[in-house]
Amino acid sequence: RILIVNKNYAPDVGGVETVVKQHVHILNNDYSVQVVCISKKFSFLSKNEIIDGVNVLRCSSFGTFFSMPLSISFFYHYITWYLKSDLIINHCPFPLMDVAYFFARFLGNRKSILFWHSDIVKQKFLKKILMLFINSSLQGSTKIITTSPALVEHSSDLKAHKNKSFILPLFIDSTKIKNIYDNSDMTPIILKEITLSDSQIGGNSVTSSEADTYTTTTTEVGSTINTSSLETTTDTTTSTPTGTETTKTGSE
Numbered sequence: 001r002i003l004i005v006n007k008n009y010a011p012d013v014g015g016v017e018t019v020v021k022q023h024v025h026i027l028n029n030d031y032s033v034q035v036v037c038i039s040k041k042f043s044f045l046s047k048n049e050i051i052d053g054v055n056v057l058r059c060s061s062f063g064t065f066f067s068m069p070l071s072i073s074f075f076y077h078y079i080t081w082y083l084k085s086d087l088i089i090n091h092c093p094f095p096l097m098d099v100a101y102f103f104a105r106f107l108g109n110r111k112s113i114l115f116w117h118s119d120i121v122k123q124k125f126l127k128k129i130l131m132l133f134i135n136s137s138l139q140g141s142t143k144i145i146t147t148s149p150a151l152v153e154h155s156s157d158l159k160a161h162k163n164k165s166f167i168l169p170l171f172i173d174s175t176k177i178k179n180i181y182d183n184s185d186m187t188p189i190i191l192k193e194i195t196l197s198d199s200q201i202g203g204n205s206v207t208s209s210e211a212d213t214y215t216t217t218t219t220e221v222g223s224t225i226n227t228s229s230l231e232t233t234t235d236t237t238t239s240t241p242t243g244t245e246t247t248k249t250g251s252e
Helices: 014-027 073-084 095-104 124-140 149-153 159-164 176-180
Strands: 004-005 033-038 047-051 054-059 089-094 111-116 143-146 164-167 213-220 242-246
Touching: 004 014, 014 033, 014 054, 014 073, 014 149, 014 164, 033 073, 054 073, 073 149, 089 095, 089 124, 095 111, 111 124, 124 159, 143 149, 143 159
Parallel strands: 004 033, 004 089, 033 054, 089 111, 111 143, 143 164, 213 242
Antiparallel strands: 047 054, 047 213
């Protein structure tokens, strides 16, 4: 079982969220994947969801402050799934994850990969306070992955860990882009020949996060409510949920 942890997860939109969803879809083909994230908006209850066949636990939240969601229940759920999993993939920057990982390591050792998307740049005062936990994540991880060689070279935090740092470039599903241009009368001929065969992992085409259709089943601890359908229209960088089924049982 693989535990994948990030601040937010689809249908929440963002650059890191896009990368996480791509990796989740690829790994879910061959492994049992559990995603743990935090609700982007204020929420009293944690929710167990199934999104495109992926188990997602969206923890309750007090909201987002300094670009970071705040949640007490996250620590409980992170440690619980940490102990149940064989491999942990932590995406950062995510200070709450660093704190939870710090304490989880005292309860048992697990192979872990730290996906380093960026240094903490803006919240420098917060970084100074949390440096103990950030260093723990760097030191405790079996491998560190970034999307750019420049990040490994210039990150002040990764300098001491270059020996276990690896590059996994960003990628897209080339077939979806080619289909878009093929179906357009205004497409230049040269664009019709676009192929990105290198956007594959292990010989298998990867799945893009653009314009995917989601079917989401949500279970909360609370009272039961009726099933509702939700259809939204978003811009090209977001996904379009076509159905949401929500069931609440008990209280957190």
